[in-house]
Amino acid sequence: MPNIFKKLAGLTDVDDKKINIARDDYPQDEEKTLAPAKENLEEEWLNGDYEEGQLSIDVYQTPDKLVVKSTIAGVKPSDIDISINNDMLTIRGKREASQELDGADYLYRECYWGTFSRSIILPIEVEVDQVEAALENGVLTIILPKAKSAKQISIKVKEK
Numbered sequence: 001m002p003n004i005f006k007k008l009a010g011l012t013d014v015d016d017k018k019i020n021i022a023r024d025d026y027p028q029d030e031e032k033t034l035a036p037a038k039e040n041l042e043e044e045w046l047n048g049d050y051e052e053g054q055l056s057i058d059v060y061q062t063p064d065k066l067v068v069k070s071t072i073a074g075v076k077p078s079d080i081d082i083s084i085n086n087d088m089l090t091i092r093g094k095r096e097a098s099q100e101l102d103g104a105d106y107l108y109r110e111c112y113w114g115t116f117s118r119s120i121i122l123p124i125e126v127e128v129d130q131v132e133a134a135l136e137n138g139v140l141t142i143i144l145p146k147a148k149s150a151k152q153i154s155i156k157v158k159e160k
Helices: 003-009 013-023 028-047
Strands: 058-061 065-071 080-085 088-095 114-121 132-136 139-145
Touching (some): 080 132, 088 139
Antiparallel strands (some): 058 065, 080 088, 132 139
């Protein structure tokens, strides 16, 4: 399994051993038949338009607001789109490389350049018209005031 798939799937070497044990249950001919298809899928996935990065975020709350923070260095505020649809917060943007080098010139290539997005379900109702977002020192902070109308009611169950 290529290293990128291990990272995306959260697999470790221990997980690989478990997968190999499970594969021992299948006949060798079947595995040989599936190998070319697997390689084609991996190539298609790597070469396709699936190169959208995912942001890492922190979400916390205070008594009156929900706060979402993300490190988003190298992105202009005009290249960030934040939207709320029902109870889903979506952050989209694009980080452009200042120069493009030939792949062979890189010694390490760990920074992500290109489009990215992240969607989260908001755990509480928020005042959508009062949401604020700011980008300071490469950290995006979104402040979502909690809705005052969100209150818990108690319902008594009657026995019949």
